[in-house]
Amino acid sequence: MGSLPPEQIRRVAIIGAGPGGVVAAKYLLAEDLFDLIDVYEQQASFGGVWNYTKEPHGTIDIPQTNPHQPLEDPIWRSPNPSQNGVIDKDPVATFVSPMYEHLEANIPHLIMKHSDKPLEDNQLFPSRETILTYLEEYAQDIQHLVHFQTQVTNVRCVNQESEALWLVQSKDLKTSSFSLTSYDAVIVANGHYAVPHIPSITGMKVWNEAYPGLITHSKHYRRPSPYTNKKVLIVGNSASGTDIASQIATVSLHPLLLSSHSKSDLFPFSASYKQDVPEISEFLPPSKFDRAVRFANNKIETDIDAILFATGYHYSFPFLSSLSPPLSPTGARVENLYQHIFCIPSPSLAFIGLPSKIIPFRTFEAQAAVIARVWAGRLSLPPEGEMWKWERELVKTRGGGRAFHVLPYPTDFQYHDSLVEWAGRAEGETGDDEGKGKGKKERKWNEKEYWTRGRFPAIKAKFAEKGEGRRGVKSMEELGFDYEVWKREQGKNGDGEN
Incomplete structure (x- = not known):
């Protein structure tokens, strides 16, 4: 299957309102084409994995080698006043998160942020509380699309005259009532931090x-x-x-x-x-x-x-259990995908956020840009044979296990930039800063960002050495990492793109 006809996809479901799902909704909206965009989120607020649960609940199997676990049951708690999506004081649905009390990002804010929302005026490696607030603010303009406290229980593909129709069953966690809605396409952005791997x-x-x-x-x-x-x-x-x-x-x-x-x-x-x-x-x-x-x-x-x-964690999609062949039989990786995104047999099913060791928010933007433009008919997928070849070649070099989705630096930046380049080939004028054209604007990583990415383990070590004093550190320069000084020493000019 090559490119999808634009008239084929008008109704899209997004599973998850964490960072990946929010970005997907923004890029779909920017195409100004789709008739229906529904975002399903089982929690009561934005933030996804960045939502903190004070005490963990439940038990973990020892060992834990089976990725095929049932859907999680919610924990009902009093709402946090800062949580978006909470409109009353009744208990709200929460799910155990891997966030811990004193977690800080291991990525400096220069590259942790979204391309269209600053994060600089904060601790250099932001706290989990800062990032959650940042994500809640970033998501406000798509809040009208989100069904909070609604758990997707099953996604089933029904072929009609060679076209895929996706039936999404969801459960309103407050009322326990079920709904069944049909879509032309589905984006899976549920994260991969639910089922531990032991x-x-x-x-x-x-x-x-x-x-x-x-x-x-x-x-x-x-x-x-x-x-x-x-x-x-x-x-x-x-x-x-x-x-x-x-x-x-x-x-x-x-x-x-x-x-x-x-x-x-x-x-x-x-x-x-x-x-x-x-x-x-x-x-x-x-x-x-x-x-x-x-x-x-x-x-x-x-x-x-x-x-x-x-x-780490298994890749687990309990709501996709009816798909055949299974997408992740072992939980080590997701199979039958092109560019870690498109389901090759059915490209109207796409994933955001599968790769690990990446810079998440910007990578999600690049993935979402490609999905939105392909489904809008402005960008073509390669022939099906080429997509299968891409997967086979990656298996040869990385194996078919957990390393398949791991993109250590500089592979992560190269992957992002290749998606941006692909998205840039879309037909029609892509949106710019003045709002002209369709779609959201994106760009490749610049030289300073490459420089930062290659050094941030050392930057984090210097940051940690500050102890409690690290909380006042807002820039790399305070720790002795100055890109402009380095550039002068290298005899470089300009701010070239990589």
């Missing part, structure tokens, strides 16, 4: 039964105090693992054990409080050892008080 390791199940509650996942971490004076092992050294380790180490016994299978680019410095250890190869029998594990180097560690897995 790998199966020899002896884990028996160990967990003997020491219930000692093994947990970063989704249920909120604050360091429960780990006071405890011997702690953290598994995983990506963004959440390294940040949580630095927090827990302020109260735990030293050294804190950090287990991983590779070196982290987020820990470019030696931390005296931690000891790097290999992967866990075995949880040792409680009958022979006391709270012990064996590592891949055959070393045994005993008397462990807590093990926290910061090992």
Whole structure:
């Protein structure tokens, strides 16, 4: 299937009103073509994953290897006055978020922001509260499209005369009533931080039964105090693992054990409080050892008080369970996609936000620009054979597992820029700052942004060294990272585009 005829798509459903869903709605609206845009959000407000739940609820299977979990049940709580979408004082639907109390972005605000809304006058690495407020403000102009506290329970494709019709079943969580609405296209923007991934390791199940509650996942971490004076092992050294380790180490016994299978680019410095250890190869029998594990180097560690897995999440879409073949049979990646976006067999189904290790907000904009222009008929998809070839080639280079959607720098910027270039080939005049033309304007990353992206692990390390003083740091220059100085030293001129 090549490009979609513009008359084919007029009614669009968006699942999720987090950052990806909001951006999708804005770009669709800007095309000034679609008759109906419905956004479904199971929470009571904007923000998606950035909504904080003070205490986690529910349990996690140990191990947790099955991505095919049922839809989550809401937790009913009194509304937060700052939450948008809340129009009364009745309890509102909330869902467990992986946000923790003192979380800060690991991306500086220079590149964390949306292209059309500033974020600079804040702490250099913004707090979760700042980002949530920012996202709520950014979403105000699409609020009329959103069905809050409405959970999508099933999405089914019905082919009619070679055209796909999507039937979306939703549940009003306040009344428990169901609705069924038909659409020409569906955007899935539900995020991928709902179903934790905890790998199966020899002896884990028996160990967990003997020491219930000692093994947990970063989704249920909120604050360091429960780990006071405890011997702690953290598994995983990506963004959440390294940040949580630095927090827990302020109260735990030293050294804190950090287990991983590779070196982290987020820990470019030696931390005296931690000891790097290999992967866990075995949880040792409680009958022979006391709270012990064996590592891949055959070393045994005993008397462990807590093990926290910061090992990521499964891709999970319980509302798409009727699709055949399944889009994510193992939860490691989403299959049958072109450019991490379009479902190749049915390009009227699209995804926003699947790649990881990206700069999220701007990447979502580039993905949304392509989707909106393809569905508006201003931009063509390549022939179906080329789309399948793209996926096959990526599997050859990255494998068919979790690495498929991982875009480490500079791949993340290159991916964004390739989408912007593709979107720029759309027919007709694309909107500009004065509102002329159709569609929202987007641009590639500039040289300063590339420079910043390549350095922000080091920038974050300098920021963290400030301790509580970091809260007053608003710019990279205060930490000794000055792009203009660097450019002069390199003998460069202008602000060239990459």
